[in-house]
Amino acid sequence: MGNYLVVGELKNEDAISEEAIRDELARILESSMFVQSDRLGRFLRFTVEATLAGDAEMLKEYLIGTTVYERKPSYNPSEDSIVRSEARRLRRKLKEYYESVGKDDSIFIYYRRGGYVPVFRLRRSKGRDGAGRDDGWDELFVEGPGVRIAVLPFVDASRSDLSGAYARIITDELIHELVRTDGLQVTAASSVAPLMTQELDLPSLARKLNVQVIFEGTVHEDTNQLRITSRVVKADGFQIWSERFEAGPDPQSVFKISERIVSALISRIRPEQSLIRKQKASAGTSMLAVYPLVLAAEALLDEGTLADTQLALSKFQEVSEIEPDYARPVCGIALCYCEMALRGMPNSALAVSRAKQASQRAAKLDPQMILVPACTACALALSWKWHDAEKLFQQALGLGESAGTYRQYALFLAALGRFDEAWNYLQEAHQIDPFSYRQKVVNAKLFHLSRDNDKGVNHISKQMSYGTLPIESEIYLAIMLISLDRRDEAKQLARSVVCKAGAHPALMSAIAEVLAMCGQTAAADRIASDYNLFSANSPISKFRQALLSLALENSEKAISLLSIACEEREAELIWLAHDPRLDMIREDRRFGLLLAEVMRASSSTFGTTASREQQRAKVVPEPT
Template sequence: MQNQLPAEHDVAPCLSCAPPNHDDIRAQLERIFSSCEFPKVGRSAAFLTYVTEEALAGRAERIKGYSIAIEVFKRREGFKQDDPVVRIEAGRLRRTLERYYLVAGQNDPIRIDIPKGGYAPSFVWNKEVPASSDERLPTLRQRLQKLMPFGLGAAIMLGVVMVALAVSAYLLPTRLGSTSQGSIKEGPTLVVAPFANLGDGPQAGLYTAGLTEELLTALPRFKEIRVFGRETSKSLPSGVEASQVRGELGARFLLAGGVRVSGDRIRVTARLLDTDNDEILWSQTYDDDIKSGDLFSIQSDVANKVATAVAQPYGIMAQADVSNQAPDDLGVYGCTLSFYGYRAELSATRHLDVRECLERAVARYPSFATAWAMLSIIYLDEDRFRFNRNTSGSPPINRSLQAARRAVQLDPDNTRAHQALMTALFFHQEVSEALRVGEQALATNPNDTELLGEFGTRVAMSGEWQRGAELLDRALALNPGGAGYYHGTRALAAYMLHDNKTAVIEIKQADLQKFPLFHAVAAVIYVNAGMMDDARREAFSFNEMRPDFIPNVVAELKARNFRPADRARLIADIRKAGLPASDEVQASMLWRPQGSAVLVPR
């Protein structure tokens, strides 16, 4: 005989009670669906119903992403597992249930959850598993009160241990199988709708299908975003509404467009929509002459341009997310946004905040390659920029290399991981290997402007100023709103190439007032441009911010792999700007007391 559903006020934690029966669970399911806290659009209800009924039928072990995709999302047989639709919807459902039990379902008799690491649901009496850490406090307090007869000190000590265990269980990473990137709340999700065929004849149809395929190849190379796979795109009509994409798939962005062929001319229109409000965030038109190139080259070029515009760091999707980011959002994706915000400013204050955020992220999600790559760059900045150096552990350059190598091991196709490894190797004085890694990464994703700018910087500082300038020009052309850091390096390249006009223009566009080295580069540029008042002002600001640099200027420039002739020129112009920089001959003749050492920052 099935046990009767207890009254809500009678429900109490009882590990020995019988589990909820089928009728109890189905009644709870209806209670959840009827609540205003549960979304009435999308597939959440169908998802939860399917996994619940499968579990009640004794088939919990057969609940897999593939079966959910077929039964709930109506994918065809042969569904490819690279389509993240099930993982994304499962994450949304978990958050929906968590919110429901925190708000409307606090006193519901039964708790239904989808534990991470799988899709099979769990069913327990609500008070057995607290919905939040706050609900644990009365239980702990009650246990302490029971222990009071054995002594206040013992009770307090046991309470401290129990709290520590609870906190550690919450903060420490879960088992490896449940820390995959699919379980991380990663950044913006994008659906590519099939581009509409607006022309006549077989060429238009062929080009339209090919362009959509090229986009689905180019976009996933940007690891900061999640792109729904080919099966999802093929299942949508070309004119799908943004609200439908939001409701059924939960994607934040929709990329759509059309192709028109007329004679020898082909025109592609593309637009990115915010599915929250149907706002067009970006649109562009691309015109080509079919006679000037084959269709495959044209569609590849257009796809790369579209992907670069919308998906790159500092691109359209990132800008939209930054503008909507909650001030207190310290989630994993919040860390990546903060990282790019730091790179645009390069200040010690933001460096510390981002380092702490990323360290928490990799502790909780140790398989998240992008976070490891970003942390590698942050560790390196402790050394080369003297930002918040942590002296309690291994040297920053060692931590930077370790983090970069871990990122590459976790995700060999991750552009940010290779960028981090390239940069760490460069400052580890392994210049040839660093540039080799950079060349390979650029061949993999030539449209990632963060990589392109960093690689151009490394090439330039190693002495190839002309090629470095060309790479930086490409990065800035693809992403005019990119980091000021790359404008600053482009200014330095122009200075080295004796192009004073470009140097002045670029250093003013950099405008990194909180970054000490910006002022040093500005000083030597203004010296060459004959702007001596500006040069002395910038030199004074630099020396105020980095008083350790000038006494060790030769070592500093060597650490950055400047060639001897380039070092000599920089030191001469620093001296013209008013700072007492010693050249290499003078530096080698400086007397040092027995046992002393010259500080060699990087």
């Protein structure tokens, strides 16, 4: 008998002989899919033979580049990405092979993300749920009822009574809420405590507790600020993610703030894949490997400008290329395109189309994941398909709680003028994650759209208790101050925002709009000229150009721009029915025709002047 290899997490009875691996290699190389791919075939053969010879540790980028791709000894992998690119091609080609020609092969050869050492597995015929699958499942998922985690006591870094209280309460609350979170198995605190007296590194601690992930954190306090940092660490000791929350150090709100911090943390890092949430699987090595990149992209999507959203998109696309069967980053791609379409980018219809494509792909990968119907609903709403979008929002809400879905649905309802319902869902999102930048922006936008300016101004100033205020919230605050005839305050706020806005055209357009409404038309014109806001190749949407035109009291130009926006099916036209900035042209017959075109598929009743006044008088529930 030949030599046997025990690889990955295989049990002894699953050991694979070298002869069987070489037979599988020959089948792959002789297949129609590889016979015309000489370079990929050489890559595959070289790495498999080196691994069988016991030289797997030598399989680095430089060796493959010089041996397989005949690069010169001066070859620098950081300047020439040939090996990385070919490795991605090889992973895709092998996946295609095992989904078609090699679907009945008994052995599975693949490469983990970021590595060049082949992995050999026996193909299993059935999963836990009885469905057939190949061993690619083991990269994203492994057997187990959810992700196994442990929480270490948070450290009181300031050694004060208040920071100590926060550290204890956050630790207890985190354990409590993690136990209640779908897809997680939480080690009891009584099992963790005895080990804390031992001098163990995190990998040793994880092995003793038999967990995949560990939570740890610190609490700092000074006279004006409380800072809580929570870290998520893999069992090998490498950090997956770090989240920092800042709040006012109020001794009277220690329980409330602690609960909100824990809720926000869990909502951002919890499992989203339906197999894990239903405890039919646990996270595999591949999922844990790309998880930091996913979380980084989601943070950019929540907190960033339009440029940050574009960076988030590139990160989601990178993960999706590495792990094409992972639905969460695909949903992220869809949501990035939706956000870009809503934040002033030109040609937003193209972004919406790409959002639809990504959401359709995600639906094939994991139709039971909450994010899937939610991102599809967003794309449909931005296509003005109101009825279909609402059905999918309701489907998403039926799959479980999600702060992002609540916020997205609240915006959808606000576009239809259903403000009471919108506030209810935004309140739900606030309870889950009041620290979210997007939460604060949507909050401000709803006050603006519902014309509750007094309450909006008072509320936005209180949001500082949950961290800094986003620039977009400050812009809505300025617009509401103008509505209250407090133009000097609005002008001062707009000028302070300029220093923080950088060179982002959409933000500069909004600042110019505020300055124009305050009578500073020269400053507004200068911004419009400096950023080419009205040029043929303007960096902002026609809708944003129309708003700026109205602020500059050019109604005819605004109507013309909105007509073009309607022809191009711009996403931001969903705000036509209720944005107060459009009141100047609301009685114009041409505006009425545009509004009818955008809202024709909606069954909602859109307001006459009387109904808008009635809506204005309603009491808006203020998030606590």
